[in-house]
Amino acid sequence: MAKFLDLIRSMLGMAKEAVNTEVSLFDLQMLLDQGYTTTRWIASFDPCEICQAMAGQEWNLREVIDSTQYFAPLFCRSHPNCRCEFEVTGPGLPPVRVNWQGIIQQ
Ligand SMILES: [Zn+2]
Numbered sequence: 001m002a003k004f005l006d007l008i009r010s011m012l013g014m015a016k017e018a019v020n021t022e023v024s025l026f027d028l029q030m031l032l033d034q035g036y037t038t039t040r041w042i043a044s045f046d047p048c049e050i051c052q053a054m055a056g057q058e059w060n061l062r063e064v065i066d067s068t069q070y071f072a073p074l075f076c077r078s079h080p081n082c083r084c085e086f087e088v089t090g091p092g093l094p095p096v097r098v099n100w101q102g103i104i105q106q
Pocket residue numbers: 047048049050051052078079082083
């Protein structure tokens with residue numbers, strides 16, 4: 001019985017993980033409207049292979065937005081629950097960090 005409960009608990013834990021929905025697209029669109037032009041992939045601490053391979057890569061912000069699926073610019077490039085960030089830059093503008101929840105307030 002204890003084993004069964006552990007199984008249920010782990011399934012609930014997994015379900016909870018899976019509902020993390022990325023919402024950063026909305027903030028990226030706002031930044032584009034403000035004149036931001038470029039994103040750079042900032043890998044999370046201890047990244048997986050997929051994320052490590054993208055570390056430091058730069059993309060045009062508009063292209064990122066146009067090629068995003070499911071409103072999830074980060075997750076659709078790596079995997080669900082990715083903890084990496086975009087550093088978003090533009091001419092004459094202060095760099096902004098965006099993670100799956102949107103702009104990170106410093
Ligand atoms: Zn990863």
